[in-house]
Amino acid sequence: MTGAEAAQVVLRLDSITKRFGKLVANDAVSLSLREGEVIALLGENGAGKTTLMNILFGQYTADEGAVEVFGQTLPPGNPRAALDAGVGMVHQHFTLADNMTVLENITLGTRSLFSPRLDRAAARDKLAKLSADFGLQVHPDARVGSLTVGERQRVEILKALYRDARILILDEPTAVLTPQETEDLFATLRKAVKLGLSVVFISHKLHEVMAISDRVLILRHGRLVAERPIAEVDEETLAALMVGSEVSAPRVAAGQPGAALLRLHEVTTPDRGSAPGLKRVSLSLHGGQITGLAGVSGNGQGELADLIGGLTGPDTGRLELDGAHLQSWSPREAVHAGIARIPEDRHKTGTIAEFDLIENAILESYARPPYSRSGWMNWGRAEAFTREIIDTYDVRCPGPGTRIRLLSGGNMQKLILGRVLEADPRIILANQPVRGLDIGAVNYVHSQLLAARDRGAAVLLISEDLDEIMALSDVIHVISEGRLSPGFARGTMTPAELGVWMAGQGFEKETAHAS
Amino acid sequence: MDIFEILLSASFWTAAIRIASPLIFATLGELICERAGVLNLGIEGIMVAGAFAGWMAVYSGTGLWMGVAVAMAVGMLFGLVHSLLTVPFGLSQHVVGLGVTLLATSLTYYAYRLALPEVTSPPKIEAFQPYEVPFLSDIPLIGPALFAQTPLTYLAFILVGVVGLVLYRTPLGLALRAVGENPSAVAAQGLSVTGIRMGAVIVGSGLMAVGGAFLTMSAFDSFFFEMVNGRGWICIALVVFGAWKPGKALLGAVLFAAFDALQIRVQQMPLGADIPYQVFLMMPYFLSILALIVMSRRAEVPAALMVPFNKGER
Numbered sequence: 001m002t003g004a005e006a007a008q009v010v011l012r013l014d015s016i017t018k019r020f021g022k023l024v025a026n027d028a029v030s031l032s033l034r035e036g037e038v039i040a041l042l043g044e045n046g047a048g049k050t051t052l053m054n055i056l057f058g059q060y061t062a063d064e065g066a067v068e069v070f071g072q073t074l075p076p077g078n079p080r081a082a083l084d085a086g087v088g089m090v091h092q093h094f095t096l097a098d099n100m101t102v103l104e105n106i107t108l109g110t111r112s113l114f115s116p117r118l119d120r121a122a123a124r125d126k127l128a129k130l131s132a133d134f135g136l137q138v139h140p141d142a143r144v145g146s147l148t149v150g151e152r153q154r155v156e157i158l159k160a161l162y163r164d165a166r167i168l169i170l171d172e173p174t175a176v177l178t179p180q181e182t183e184d185l186f187a188t189l190r191k192a193v194k195l196g197l198s199v200v201f202i203s204h205k206l207h208e209v210m211a212i213s214d215r216v217l218i219l220r221h222g223r224l225v226a227e228r229p230i231a232e233v234d235e236e237t238l239a240a241l242m243v244g245s246e247v248s249a250p251r252v253a254a255g256q257p258g259a260a261l262l263r264l265h266e267v268t269t270p271d272r273g274s275a276p277g278l279k280r281v282s283l284s285l286h287g288g289q290i291t292g293l294a295g296v297s298g299n300g301q302g303e304l305a306d307l308i309g310g311l312t313g314p315d316t317g318r319l320e321l322d323g324a325h326l327q328s329w330s331p332r333e334a335v336h337a338g339i340a341r342i343p344e345d346r347h348k349t350g351t352i353a354e355f356d357l358i359e360n361a362i363l364e365s366y367a368r369p370p371y372s373r374s375g376w377m378n379w380g381r382a383e384a385f386t387r388e389i390i391d392t393y394d395v396r397c398p399g400p401g402t403r404i405r406l407l408s409g410g411n412m413q414k415l416i417l418g419r420v421l422e423a424d425p426r427i428i429l430a431n432q433p434v435r436g437l438d439i440g441a442v443n444y445v446h447s448q449l450l451a452a453r454d455r456g457a458a459v460l461l462i463s464e465d466l467d468e469i470m471a472l473s474d475v476i477h478v479i480s481e482g483r484l485s486p487g488f489a490r491g492t493m494t495p496a497e498l499g500v501w502m503a504g505q506g507f508e509k510e511t512a513h514a515s
Numbered sequence: 516m517d518i519f520e521i522l523l524s525a526s527f528w529t530a531a532i533r534i535a536s537p538l539i540f541a542t543l544g545e546l547i548c549e550r551a552g553v554l555n556l557g558i559e560g561i562m563v564a565g566a567f568a569g570w571m572a573v574y575s576g577t578g579l580w581m582g583v584a585v586a587m588a589v590g591m592l593f594g595l596v597h598s599l600l601t602v603p604f605g606l607s608q609h610v611v612g613l614g615v616t617l618l619a620t621s622l623t624y625y626a627y628r629l630a631l632p633e634v635t636s637p638p639k640i641e642a643f644q645p646y647e648v649p650f651l652s653d654i655p656l657i658g659p660a661l662f663a664q665t666p667l668t669y670l671a672f673i674l675v676g677v678v679g680l681v682l683y684r685t686p687l688g689l690a691l692r693a694v695g696e697n698p699s700a701v702a703a704q705g706l707s708v709t710g711i712r713m714g715a716v717i718v719g720s721g722l723m724a725v726g727g728a729f730l731t732m733s734a735f736d737s738f739f740f741e742m743v744n745g746r747g748w749i750c751i752a753l754v755v756f757g758a759w760k761p762g763k764a765l766l767g768a769v770l771f772a773a774f775d776a777l778q779i780r781v782q783q784m785p786l787g788a789d790i791p792y793q794v795f796l797m798m799p800y801f802l803s804i805l806a807l808i809v810m811s812r813r814a815e816v817p818a819a820l821m822v823p824f825n826k827g828e829r
Contacts, residue, residue, distance in 0.1 A: 080705030095703040097696035109704030111686040
């Protein structure tokens, strides 16, 4: 850190204030970034991190304050100027065109619109060199739509590097990555810093902030509340600074397993494109138990979730719900049978963005009393129910009539959680329930799942986060290429041992043993 | 004459290419708009306006090519109206498009009556004449069909190549396609989504008007009401048929035109006497719908087609 003191300041934000109506998203925030430094911006959802970076990048105009890059004040509200000054931004929601190739996405806008040729050969060479320098392997002619999330992020980073960015801003870059991909990303960032780039890393994952940054700045309710060298803090301090009070993860006691509520016996489903179908999967979900499903995404988790949620049926194999054998069930039958879903993608399948909170709260129960009778809606009851969720689950929002897309991810998830848990479900399908949430919201969701378990519900927890799986699950299965490992009881496996199963080893022995 | 003889006759293909030409201009125009993410339903009215403007200019004494330029300028003006409403204001593209069609059609009839208050039948102009390309036009079948057409037809075919080159080989084309796929990607690269989309709609509308002008200045030599007769709507379908690619759209235009040329000839065959002629009139549309079903099932629609872009929205 001794060299950092002498290094040049490449970026300075000077008391930035931004208001959206009554909401003050940023309140006189100042910060500076030096060459070769990684700073982390830490804060809960809605603390103003993304707003601040959008102002820096010129996508929003600040009400007060100035942005200075390499000593030059940037004109407000002009992304082009930010790009030209050497600021590259990797957005949380990627700004890529799916139907176009990697090379096209990267070269977009890098040449004058009126120049006659694209000069793909030169672009290709430059891209190859950047890929090698920064360890970002990606095929230039691949369609972006066919890439994995991790690869798309590489394209986003390459896009910034291609424009000779000297300052990289990464907005929640790890929210969508597997642990392995996160490690790769960090390796890339370390290379970038060695080459003299500076990085602003926005996150609410404490261990990642500890692992990658030199200095951490903490935002709370739009205000910069603390700034510390990373050497002087630990995760507990950061968590306390972030939420403004001590936080503690929920204490997990072992569950009291009850009867099997749902059984799959040797179930097989067809492959879906590159995603493998289930291969002779047998699984029982017991009441009073959290069953964890670990695995790298795209190994059949989605198929299993769809099967249980009633969206698909099996090719072969038997399903058993409450002891009754069934061929399959529709999503509505699933809801009636007490199967509740916390969907993987809360924006696409969990909510309807333009609907208000009331409509979203009764999305699964609108056709039943008390919300509708003889074909007529009872909006009064629906609103009362929504207010109850808002109070009980601490959904922060202007009111039940707000369109849900205006809520932060954490508050959206709390509403879904309320919708699901208030129906007092017997089987809860929680697919990536805390993805992209801040620590306060994560603990809240986890404690609610544990409470549902203790009430006797069977919980299937699907997650790519092994820490989460190991902390909460009473039984852990690993899924790999559609195959399911046997169940491992709490505490019998180390992360490394589970990692071996996640990599697809051990299943052969198991099938040989079974046959 | 049976159908095979028709299909092997040079006059049939000459007619087909001539019928295809206005469709090619207008389809390219629509394709440019849609590639940028804007559905332009003003096409039908813009073609009417283009047909009138080009013809009127020539009738008033300008040269033929000047007439084409006037038609293009009028189309671009309607494109400006359309794009102002749909791009920066983000209004419904369906409503604006139909509005532009009604506006352009009515204004055209109004202008026609203002310019020629007394006439009962519209005056004729000296239209574009076929130009036989030396040597090439001597090739059997292909020669007369492709190389003994009017200059505007040659221009239509050249434009297919030009639009293809621009779309796939220039930074401008890249930005245009990207703005129809994901406007935020374009905005994040510091380019103006509004500027690119408006430009595309204006230029595309200009081409539609030239397509209309072909009718009065090359296919015929006068202006009639109902002249465009749904060709604009056909072009919207041709863009889908062509999967938003210029080459395939050209193929679609020629195919439709061939059906159209064929039905006129089949009507005159002996079997035509027993069947109401409306059935034959319907054939090109019917066959086009069939072809559309087969061809466009796997087409990739520009992802941001009809999605307005609002800067800074959450």
